[in-house]
Amino acid sequence: MTERVSDIGEFGLIRRINDLVNREGIQSEQVTLGIGDDTAAFLPRLGYELLITCDCIVEGRHYLPEYIHPSDLGRRAMVVNISDIGAMGGKPLYALISLGLKAETSVQYVEEIYRGFLLELNPFGASIIGGNITKSGNGMFIDITLVGEVEQGKAVRRSGARPGDVILVTGYPGQSAAGLQLLLHEPEDSKIKEHPLVRIYNIPSHRAKLGEAIAQTGCASAMIDTSDGFLGDLGHICEESRVGAELFKERLPISKPLQEAALKLHRDPYDFFLGESDDYELIITCRPQDVDRIRSSVSQCCPVSLAEVGRITGDTGEIFLLLSDGTKQPVKPSGWDHFRKDHGQ
């Protein structure tokens, strides 16, 4: 018989989670008190700033429970946060997990979610040190707070881009958004979960190690992860840095699988690239003379492509797409604000 959360209760579930975390997670000497007291406690390291971020994913809104394995769901929720720490140039250390659960959820389902968290945390030697469990009547949610560290003064912000800087992007943004559309387009196809773009949507990767390596060069003037889509996040850099941007359309890295998926879905692949997509790639800006140092830090870290796609301008808040015929097309981030009335979601 399936064991439900309601069978073992909140405190029974906390004990089971604690056992799993102790068995399969990493123990850190800096943690003086883990799960099970009023708070967790840890000793910070001298010479480091602490980074802290939280991100929440909600059932039916950020994921479709029928299409994602709970372990992948855990990975997905953790990746979102790891990516934010990485986009500052930091290293993840400690996670707190706040879960909103339905009473009928199986204990095994919750344990699998935690296995997903640990799959993402263990490679960094990072650990789960606390959290909270709440009964949620309608729809589950997973809210993670992640603490990281970065050498004092090495954090890369959104606000440092300057006119003349080059705009770089890792990997192939837009693939995750196309994966989601494939999933919604053919929900009855049992093999759809195995499609490479659907896998990218379900288990997004992050560039946290790369972010740390790039920050170490001291050459990045601004950095952000593409959690609000490429244009949305370039827009954040422009807003915080009070600059504008020009993008060379033909240099935007559109992957072959994205081209094929767009063809199948009768969509423009650039819409996927520029719009909202959970790819968690990095946008980096730097002076033109620093591009080589950043390229070299990337190639020493991992086999990820790095494309030079545009430049920062002084036209505050304006983003243009430069076409191959020489024309200039203004573009605006769209589709990345879930609350706006004009947004479909």
Added chain:
Amino acid sequence: MTERVSDIGEFGLIRRINDLVNREGIQSEQVTLGIGDDTAAFLPRLGYELLITCDCIVEGRHYLPEYIHPSDLGRRAMVVNISDIGAMGGKPLYALISLGLKAETSVQYVEEIYRGFLLELNPFGASIIGGNITKSGNGMFIDITLVGEVEQGKAVRRSGARPGDVILVTGYPGQSAAGLQLLLHEPEDSKIKEHPLVRIYNIPSHRAKLGEAIAQTGCASAMIDTSDGFLGDLGHICEESRVGAELFKERLPISKPLQEAALKLHRDPYDFFLGESDDYELIITCRPQDVDRIRSSVSQCCPVSLAEVGRITGDTGEIFLLLSDGTKQPVKPSGWDHFRKDHGQ
């Protein structure tokens, strides 16, 4: 016309919150990066451990929106977390706020919630440094992560109680639970919100400054806040310390308003005292010879009553109520686990 969250969107709302926090909140020099980047960042202090906790309150489950002003709701959500930091002997520093909001929520309602957060944080010089906003289809939630600090080695855990230790409790537990029942009992009475016990339920207080003062004595063997009710939290101390407890029934501090409310509700006031109630008082254990030092630290800190209600025993996990006629009655925490099937909520 009422301005809704859907009118200004997620990023518009973040800007408004940022403005409010900058205008009405405290700025800390240790914070190197606040709201508006991938993460927040701060410099920890040498010689201090960092404490971290999160707690979530859900509409309809932890609060009744029609009976609570949004500013009081914010205070309530923050108090829960401040109380946890205080129960370790720590001082609150930085909060991250994760909100699940409905699109039709008014911007003013959200701003009032933030005013409530600041009302509780400002007296500590603590600040809001980050967060996340999610669209939640069904029911709002407020999930807060609070970071605090405590001198290295001074944190008071749940696990240090030893047989022979005295059990102390601050204030008058059970009043909040009675306040909630009064609210549910007479929902049509417009004056009910002004009843002192209903106010205690709606805007619970915390004993964080007291917890810090008690920790400084170095005399408390264990400490916890009564967020799961008096028996529930004494049970946590017993479990983590592997001990038992005996309580002198006639010494349990039942306030006059609680006695009167219990009479009106045809309930036993001891049920309110022992059961689940959001009072956020402190349970402290210490050696008998240390009681005076703790009493003196309490009286120097604030005018709060401190009752000696029992003693720790070696009967692991067993809690008894000692009646005035000399009989001994076993008691078990009940009603404090929201997921259990046998629980009414």
